[in-house]
Amino acid sequence: MSVSLSFLGGAGTVTGSRFLVESASARVLVDCGLFQGLRELRRRNWEPFPVDPASIDAVVMTHAHLDHTGALPQLVRDGFRGRAHVTADTTALAGIVLPDSGHLQEEDAAYANRRGSSKHHPALPLYTELDARIALGSLTPVPFGCSVEVAAGTRATFRPAGHILGSATVELAVDGVTILFSGDLGRPGDHPLLAGPAPAVPADVLVVESTYGDRHHEETDELVARLAEAVTRTAARGGVIVIPAFAVDRTEVVLSTLADLVAAGTVPSLPVHVDSPMALRALAVYRSAIERGAEDLRPGLRGTDPFAGLDLREAPSPQDSMRLNDLRHPAIIVSASGMASGGRVLHHLERRLPDHRSTVVLAGYQAAGTRGRSLLEGARAVKLYGQYVPVRAEVVDVTGMSVHADRDDLLAWSAEAPPSAAAFVVHGEQEASDSLAAALADRLGVVSVVPRHGERVLV
Secondary structure, three states: OOOEEEEEEOOOOOOOOEEEEEOOOOEEEEOOOOOOOOHHHHHHHHOOOOOOHHHOOEEEOOOOOHHHHOOHHHHHHOOOOOEEEEOHHHHHHHHHHHHHHHHHHHHHHHHHHHHOOOOOOOOOOOOOHHHHHHHHOOEEEOOOOOEEEEEOOEEEEEEEOOOOOOOEEEEEEEOOEEEEEOOOOOOOOOOOOEOOOOOOOOOOEEEEEOOEOOOOOOOHHHHHHHHHHHHHHHHHOOOEEEEEOOOOOHHHHHHHHHHHHHHOOOOOOOEEEEEOHHHHHHHHHHHHHHHHOOOOEOOOOOOOOOOOOOEEEEOOOHHHHHHHHHOOOOEEEEEOOOOOOOOOHHHHHHHHOOOOOOEEEEOOOOOOOOHHHHHHOOOOEEEEOOEEEEOOOEEEEOHHHOOOOEHHHHHHHHHHOOOOOEEEEEOOOHHHHHHHHHHHHHHHOOEEEOOOOOOEEEO
16 A cells, blocks of 8 residues: 555644545554634534544644644544654643643533523533543653654654744654654744754655745844834723733743843833633743753753743633733733634633723734634624624734744745655645745745645655
8 A cells, every 4th residue: 555645634724734644554643633713614623533533543743732733632532542642842731732622612612501602502512621631641752853653664753843842843754655744833043932943854745834835924023013012002091902822832922022021121011911721831831841951942041031020920710810801000911812712812802802992912823714813804893702892902913923934934944855756735824825835846846735625645
């Protein structure tokens, strides 16, 4: 049997990464993500997995974000009994992210049932916190740089991707064929805490993300200046700044940037409320990694406190979160989720969007179909908990602060060791993927394709 590659997610969309590699010896799933954003994408989360989960021998996951790991609880619940191979810090972060995802889904379903805001009666969670905790038992940590046999005839090597703590590119050697998966790539030298991605390695086939495959990021200094101006302006008019932030890594990037601005005297020292239990636990993982000097951190960071100087306040409980509704003085609220697709940030948006003194800062990628994308595109009202809320608050775009590689970064990384056979462009909206695929074909001189959802190819 030839080696085949099936694109079960992350094809023509920036979420739901799932890539199935099949050989005569084994069936290995690379990434196991949730679909997010547009309703038609989210519906895929409820569909049966395209192959019997019990028939999958192993899972390999590139990093802890839900669009790469969030379907693992379903896979295990529905029959997967193999091991899920990840880096050590992905193990730690997944131990936070997955149970929190299950808990939030239970919480959101219960809230929808109380308010009658779901068309399903009753509304049900996609999976539960217990499902997620059971799935954690399948995780097997793998060190960076080590080649490990994950299934018969299949070896995986993880190398730093520079995207979030523990994120990795994955080189998969299958029956004589080498496939390199980029996962989500970081930006060389631009992350305040992490080193850039390790160089690409020679492979027959490249599977590369394209989140920002059709655009270039603004200069970091310009984006930080825009953030500083927004904080200063909002504080002067007595408003509250709400920053929807992914609980893992984005929160750390935002806090580190704010700490630098406060230390420099560029912005006033305001209370910074971190309102996400998951973000607070992830922050502890990052602090632990900094203390021990994790391999994928920036050199010289070990033993430092990049968040020193902030008036940092934690809101771990629902009661702590609700008390933030009573804030009457300027403050900053950093809360998940980063695209305002769920979580506690929705309550803060419901409270602050109608207030002309307040500001919403969008500090990361906003996928099509999310509330964050609607705000980014100038929506005058957004739907929250079944009702439309007017947008009178200022909305500030610093999405270029993304820790995703941009078009030039992706091209440069791919050209370090161009694939000998083909490049498949994934994990991007269609326009971004098409643009990057054309550029890769021109630059590398190889077949470069944007696969269709569900497509299977021989490699």
